[in-house]
Amino acid sequence: xxxxxxxxxxxxxxxxxxxxxxxxxxxxxxxxxxxxxxxxxxxxxxxxxxxxxxxxxxxxxxxxxxxxxxxxxxxxxxxxxxxxxxxxxxxxxxxxxxxxxxxxxxxxxxxxxxxxxxxxxxxxxxxxxxxxxxxxxxxxxxxxxxxxxxxxxxxx
Amino acid sequence: xxxxxxxxxxxxxxxxxxxxxxxxxxxxxxxxxxxxxxxxxxxxxxxxxxxxxxxxxxxxxxxxxxxxxxxxxxxxxxxxxxxxxxxxxxxxxxxxxxxxxxxxxxxxxxxxxxxxxxxxxxxxxxxxxxxxxxxxxxxxxxxxxxxxxxxxxxxx
DNA sequence: CTTGACTCGGACACAATGAGTCCGAGTAGA
DNA sequence: TCTACTCGGACTCATTGTGTCCGAGTCAAG
Numbered sequence: 001x002x003x004x005x006x007x008x009x010x011x012x013x014x015x016x017x018x019x020x021x022x023x024x025x026x027x028x029x030x031x032x033x034x035x036x037x038x039x040x041x042x043x044x045x046x047x048x049x050x051x052x053x054x055x056x057x058x059x060x061x062x063x064x065x066x067x068x069x070x071x072x073x074x075x076x077x078x079x080x081x082x083x084x085x086x087x088x089x090x091x092x093x094x095x096x097x098x099x100x101x102x103x104x105x106x107x108x109x110x111x112x113x114x115x116x117x118x119x120x121x122x123x124x125x126x127x128x129x130x131x132x133x134x135x136x137x138x139x140x141x142x143x144x145x146x147x148x149x150x151x152x153x154x155x156x
Numbered sequence: 157x158x159x160x161x162x163x164x165x166x167x168x169x170x171x172x173x174x175x176x177x178x179x180x181x182x183x184x185x186x187x188x189x190x191x192x193x194x195x196x197x198x199x200x201x202x203x204x205x206x207x208x209x210x211x212x213x214x215x216x217x218x219x220x221x222x223x224x225x226x227x228x229x230x231x232x233x234x235x236x237x238x239x240x241x242x243x244x245x246x247x248x249x250x251x252x253x254x255x256x257x258x259x260x261x262x263x264x265x266x267x268x269x270x271x272x273x274x275x276x277x278x279x280x281x282x283x284x285x286x287x288x289x290x291x292x293x294x295x296x297x298x299x300x301x302x303x304x305x306x307x308x309x310x311x312x
Numbered sequence: 313c314t315t316g317a318c319t320c321g322g323a324c325a326c327a328a329t330g331a332g333t334c335c336g337a338g339t340a341g342a
Numbered sequence: 343t344c345t346a347c348t349c350g351g352a353c354t355c356a357t358t359g360t361g362t363c364c365g366a367g368t369c370a371a372g
Contacts, residue, residue, distance in 0.1 A: 001159050001234075002358085003243040004330070011268050012249060025348065034253040038333050045350065058340030061348045074271055078157075087159040093168060096190040099309055111294035112167050115230055119282035126275035138267035153255055158329085160359070181319065194362050201321065214369030217319045 004082045006043040009035060011077050013044065014132045015139060017053065018069035019147055020154050023062030028154065043081055050080035069136060075127035088116035160238045162199040165191060167233050169200065170288045171295060173209065174225035175303055176310050179218030184310065199237055206236035226289035231280055233288075244272035 013029050026044050030037030044063055047053045054066040065072065090113035094101045109117070140147045169185050182200050186193030200219055203209045210222040221228065246269035250257045265273070296303045 001157070001238045001243045002330095003157050005245075005247070006331085007244070008247060008249065008268065015268075023348095027348090032253050032255060033249045035249065036332065039331065041349075042332085042351095048349085055349060056340090057338060057348045057350095059342085059345095059347055060340070063349090074268075082157050087157045088163070089161075091161070091164060093164065093189045093191065097188050099188060099306060111291045112164065112171075112230075115283065115286045115291070119279045122282045123275045123279040126278045127271065130271045135267045135271070150255060158359095162360085179319095183319090192361065195360070197320075198322095198361085204320085211320060212369090213319045213321095213367060215316095215318055215371080217369070219320090 001087060003078075006039070006046075007078055007081045009033065009040055010043045010047055010081045011074065011132075011135070013040070013063075014047070014052070014065070014069075014072065014077055015136050016150065016154070017063060017065050018132050018136045019150050020064065021151065022155065023056045023060070023064045024154055025062040028062070032153070046081045047077065050076070052076055052080055065132075068133070070131045070133035072132045073128045074130045074132070074135070075124055077132070078127055086117070086120045088113070088120065090116075157243060159234075162195070162202075163234055163237045165189065165196055166199045166203055166237045167230065167288075167291070169196070169219075170203070170208070170221070170225075170228065170233055171292050172306065172310070173219060173221050174288050174292045175306050176220065177307065178311065179212045179216070179220045180310055181218040184218070188309070202237045203233065206232070208232055208236055221288075224289070225292060226287045228288045229284045230286045230288070230291070231283035234283055242273070242276045244269070244276065246272075 012033060016029060016032065017024060026041045027037045029044070030040045033040075044053065044055075048055050048063070051066055052072055053063045055061070055063055090109060092106070092110075094110055095103060095106060108114075168189060172185060172188065173180060182197045183193045185200075186196045189196075200209065200211075204211050204219070207222055208228055209219045211217070211219055246265060248262070248266075250266055251259060251262060264270075
């Protein structure tokens with residue numbers, strides 16, 4: 001049960017991009033967070049493939065949000081970077097061994113798989129309830145000047 | 157976000173042990189589910205270390221539940237096998253880089269970590285709400301003779 | 313009491329996945 | 343046209359999970 005460490009970077013980048021008014025290169029995002037630019041690029045590519053951010057190449061290119069920040073949930077970012085498949089996968093071991101359950105009695109998933117699925121749904125619902133815009137507002141919060149400082153640093 | 161595959165085995169074993177009235181060796185549990193006995197032993201050792209099952213050595217030894225089945229939650233088993241630490245770990249990258257947030261403003265976890273924590277709590281709460289006894293009752297359900305068949309196979 | 317066989321427990325290899333890096337293709341501007 | 347800058351995918355290495363093995367301990371039977 002270990003989530004990819006790149007999820008944290010991707011979420012921070014999404015929050016930063018929500019404050020930018022022009023494309024931001026991956027290198028700049030990397031030095032802002034003091035992380036490896038080569039590896040951060042991989043996470044941004046994942047976000048791009050998922051359609052969350054849009055990439056612009058060439059001079060003055062970079063990344064920008066493909067949608068408004070309030071239309072991108074935390075779950076979107078997590079699934080884009082870490083994969084969308086559930087953590088638990090049922091291998092149907094109840095249908096194996098000497099006391100195997102007959103297939104006609106396995107039309108529904110076993111109770112264990114159902115329990116795991118319910119927990120997974122709860123987890124996803126909690127992440128779907130928060131958007132990048134919510135995160136950005138909480139980050140800035142009271143000191144609104146931090147917002148302008150960040151925007152200034154991005155354009156410089 | 158991949159959970160250890162041994163969690164499924166451990167949960168099935170817990171359900172089986174709730175039906176047994178005497179210690180069951182790991183080898184028997186393994187052939188019942190048609191899985192590697194050597195690897196299943198590792199999962200059972202994890203459950204034993206967590207105090208969920210009790211091991212009896214020597215002739216006619218084996219594993220048995222250390223507590224009543226309704227006192228063991230699915231979360232207990234998951235944490236015992238897969239570890240209890242949350243999937244997301246905040247590395248505090250907000251305190252790094254040229255625009256680092258000053259430490260006096262970081263008394264509380266950042267919004268990203270908070271969101272992840274809430275989702276994690278929801279996930280754990282869902283798993284804590286189901287006990288091994290609940291699983292056993294759902295498995296047997298209408299056909300109660302399967303219960304006696306299983307118990308007979310275990311003692312044979 | 314001795315013997316024996318059976319059990320768990322931890323220590324030991326192997327494979328798969330994630331972390332991290334690098335260079336080439338493409339593009340916008342000068 | 344040229345140059346410099348950007349992304350994108352391919353490559354390598356470390357870490358973790360998967361799977362296996364043998365020795366220490368223990369209970370029951372003779």
